[in-house]
Amino acid sequence: MKLTNAVFAGLTLLGLLIAASFCLNDQCTTVFPLLLTNNAYSLDQELFVTLTIPRTLLACLIGAAMALAGNLIQQSLQNPFASPTTLGINAGAMVGLIAGQLIFASLTPWEASLWAFGGAAMTALVVYGFAAWLGSSALNTILVGMALSLALGALTSGFMLFYENRLDGMFLWGAGTLQHLETPDLISYSLPLGICIFLGIFTARALDLFHLGDQTASSLGVSVAKIRGLSLLLATILAGLCISIVGVISFVGLVAPHLARLFGVRKAVHHAVLTAIFGAVMLLAADFLARVVGGHDFPLPAGAMTTIIGGPFLLWMLLRLSKQRTRLPEAREVGLSPLFACRPGTLLTVLIITLAGLLWLTSPNSSLDSPIAYLYAYRSAVAALAGAALACSGLIFQGLLRNPLASPDISGVTTVGVLVVVITLSFSPDLSRMDFAWLSMFGSLLVLPVFFLLLRRPAYSPTHVALVGMTLSAIAATLNTLLLTLGASQASDALLWLSGTTYGVTQSQWWLLVALTVPLIGWVLHQARLLDILQLGPELSQALNVTVKRQGLLMLAAACVLAAASVAVVGGIGFVGLMAPHLASMLGLSNYRQKMAGSLLIGAILLIAADALAQSVMSPFELAAGITTAVLGGTYFVILLLTGKYRQRFSSNPSLPN
Numbered sequence: 001m002k003l004t005n006a007v008f009a010g011l012t013l014l015g016l017l018i019a020a021s022f023c024l025n026d027q028c029t030t031v032f033p034l035l036l037t038n039n040a041y042s043l044d045q046e047l048f049v050t051l052t053i054p055r056t057l058l059a060c061l062i063g064a065a066m067a068l069a070g071n072l073i074q075q076s077l078q079n080p081f082a083s084p085t086t087l088g089i090n091a092g093a094m095v096g097l098i099a100g101q102l103i104f105a106s107l108t109p110w111e112a113s114l115w116a117f118g119g120a121a122m123t124a125l126v127v128y129g130f131a132a133w134l135g136s137s138a139l140n141t142i143l144v145g146m147a148l149s150l151a152l153g154a155l156t157s158g159f160m161l162f163y164e165n166r167l168d169g170m171f172l173w174g175a176g177t178l179q180h181l182e183t184p185d186l187i188s189y190s191l192p193l194g195i196c197i198f199l200g201i202f203t204a205r206a207l208d209l210f211h212l213g214d215q216t217a218s219s220l221g222v223s224v225a226k227i228r229g230l231s232l233l234l235a236t237i238l239a240g241l242c243i244s245i246v247g248v249i250s251f252v253g254l255v256a257p258h259l260a261r262l263f264g265v266r267k268a269v270h271h272a273v274l275t276a277i278f279g280a281v282m283l284l285a286a287d288f289l290a291r292v293v294g295g296h297d298f299p300l301p302a303g304a305m306t307t308i309i310g311g312p313f314l315l316w317m318l319l320r321l322s323k324q325r326t327r328l329p330e331a332r333e334v335g336l337s338p339l340f341a342c343r344p345g346t347l348l349t350v351l352i353i354t355l356a357g358l359l360w361l362t363s364p365n366s367s368l369d370s371p372i373a374y375l376y377a378y379r380s381a382v383a384a385l386a387g388a389a390l391a392c393s394g395l396i397f398q399g400l401l402r403n404p405l406a407s408p409d410i411s412g413v414t415t416v417g418v419l420v421v422v423i424t425l426s427f428s429p430d431l432s433r434m435d436f437a438w439l440s441m442f443g444s445l446l447v448l449p450v451f452f453l454l455l456r457r458p459a460y461s462p463t464h465v466a467l468v469g470m471t472l473s474a475i476a477a478t479l480n481t482l483l484l485t486l487g488a489s490q491a492s493d494a495l496l497w498l499s500g501t502t503y504g505v506t507q508s509q510w511w512l513l514v515a516l517t518v519p520l521i522g523w524v525l526h527q528a529r530l531l532d533i534l535q536l537g538p539e540l541s542q543a544l545n546v547t548v549k550r551q552g553l554l555m556l557a558a559a560c561v562l563a564a565a566s567v568a569v570v571g572g573i574g575f576v577g578l579m580a581p582h583l584a585s586m587l588g589l590s591n592y593r594q595k596m597a598g599s600l601l602i603g604a605i606l607l608i609a610a611d612a613l614a615q616s617v618m619s620p621f622e623l624a625a626g627i628t629t630a631v632l633g634g635t636y637f638v639i640l641l642l643t644g645k646y647r648q649r650f651s652s653n654p655s656l657p658n
Helices: 002-030 043-077 089-103 109-133 138-162 170-175 183-212 214-219 224-246 252-261 268-294 302-322 344-362 371-401 413-427 433-445 447-455 462-486 488-499 507-526 529-534 538-543 548-570 576-586 592-616 625-643
Strands: 334-336 646-648
Touching (some): 002 043, 002 268, 043 252, 089 109, 109 138, 109 183, 138 625, 183 268, 214 224, 268 302, 344 592, 371 507, 371 592, 433 447, 529 592, 576 592
C-alpha cells in the first residue's frame, strides 16, 4: 500500500508538472486548438512541437536517469551521502567533454557522450580505489570525491581561461541547461536513456541484501564485488550520458533517493522506481521554475534551480540527524605513515633553509628599487604568508574533525567567500582588489555560525560538521558557475582571481593579510596542545578540563578567519591546506605543535613554488596559482593511492545511518 500510494503521488505530481510545462506562456489556449486542425503549422505550433515537447519529455528521462545513478551509488556503497556530484563523477565527465572539444573541433552527440563517460569513469576509478583502500568509509569516500571535484573544477577553469573562444558556451553547459533540446535530441536519446533507466531499476533488485554488510550478504550467496562493480559502472554510464546531453546538474542524484526513502519503502527495486519518479519530478520542476523566473529574455539554467532546491534539503536532513541524542557512528579514521624518523629541530631547520632559498630563487636579479623587483618581492611575501595561513587552517580542520582528508576548501569556507565576490560582481562589475578582499572575508565568515550551531547540538559529530561543510561547498561552487554563466562579459576577468592568484596584489592587501594572520598563527601555535587533547575524545578531553564545544569552536573560528584572510588576498587557492599537514606528518612530526610549525613552513613553500611554476610553465602567459595547486593536489592524491601511504588507525563502524 505504501508503494502504491507513493507511486500514485509521484506520478500525479509529475503529470501536473508536465501539464504546467506544456501550458506555460498560454500554450494550452493558443497551440493545442491549432494542432487539432489541418492548417499549416504556425510559429507557435512549430516552437511547441520542436522545443517544448522535447524539453519536457527529456527533462523527465534525464531526471530519472540522474536519480537512478545516485541511487545505485548510494545502495552499492551503503553511503547515503554519495552521488555523482559528491564523488566528483560530474566534474570528471565535464573535464572529459572539454578534452574532447579541444582535441576535435566539434563532436557529434555520441562522441560527446563517449568523452564524458571516459572522464567520469576515470574519476570514479580513482574515488572508488581510495574508498576501497581506506575501508570504504562513508565520510572518507566523499572527502576524496570532493577534493577531486575541486581539482577537476580548477582544471576546467584553466581550460576556459586559455581556450575561451574554442570553449564558447561551456560556461552555460557547466551550469546545466535544457534550453537547447530539440526534436532530434528526443529521437536520439530517448531509447538509450530508457534502456539505462530500465537497467538501473533491474540492477537495484540485486542490492536488497547490501544493507546487511558485505560479509553477511556474501554468506547468503550474493556476489558482492560483481554486483557492486556492475552497479557503479551503470551509474557512471548514466551520469556521463546525462552530462553529455544537458551539462552538469547537481543534487538530483543525491536528493531524489532520500525523497523516495521518506515513504518507508523497503525493497530496493521499489525504492529505485520511486527514486526515478522523484528524479523526473525534481528536474522538471527545476526547469519549470527556471523558465518562469528567467522568462524568454533571461533564461536560467536548470542546474541553478536544482541547487536551490536540493542544497537546502540536504542541509535540513543533516541538521535533523544532528539533533539525535545518541552519538552517531563516526567514519573510520585514517592516518599517514611517516616516511622516516628525524629530529623535529633538524627538520624544521631544513624547512626554514628551503623556504629562504626558494624566496631567493624567485626574487628577480635586480635592485629592489626596480618596480619589477618590488612587485615580485610582494608576490613572494604574499604567497608565503597566504600558504602558511591555509596550512594552519587545514591542520585545525583535520585535527578537529579527526580526519586528515578535511581542509578549508572542502569545508565550504573558501568557496562561500568566493561566492559572495561573484554575487557582487554580477551587480557591480567595477570592483577593486581591496573590494574583493573585504567581500570574500565577509563571505568566508558566514560559514562560522553554521558550524557554531552544529557544535551546540546535544551530540556533537565531526561527521556532520564535515558533511555540512561539503554541502555548502557544493552549493557555492554550483552558484559560482551559474553567476559566471549569466555574467559572461566579466567572467574571464573574474576567473583569474577566482582560481587563485598573487597577480596584482596591493600593499593594502599585504598589510590586511599580516594584521589578520600573524597574531592568529601565534595564538594557534600557543594553543596547539588543545588539538592533541581533543584527539582523545569528548570524555577524556573534559576530564583534562578541555571542552570540545567551547574550545573547539575557538579553534574552528581561528581556522575560518585564517582561510578567509587568505581567500581575501589571493582568491580561491585549494589543496595547500590539505597537503601541507599531510607532508608534515609524513616527515615524522608527531605532536600538533610540531606539526603546526612544519605545516606553516611547508604551506609557504608549496604556494611560493606553485606561483613560480604558474608564472613559468606557459611563459609569457601566466596560469593562476590555484590551478597549479589543484593539479598538483590531484596528482598527490593519485600518488598516495598508488604508494599506500594512508594507513587505517581505528576500526569503528564505517557506515553512516540511512
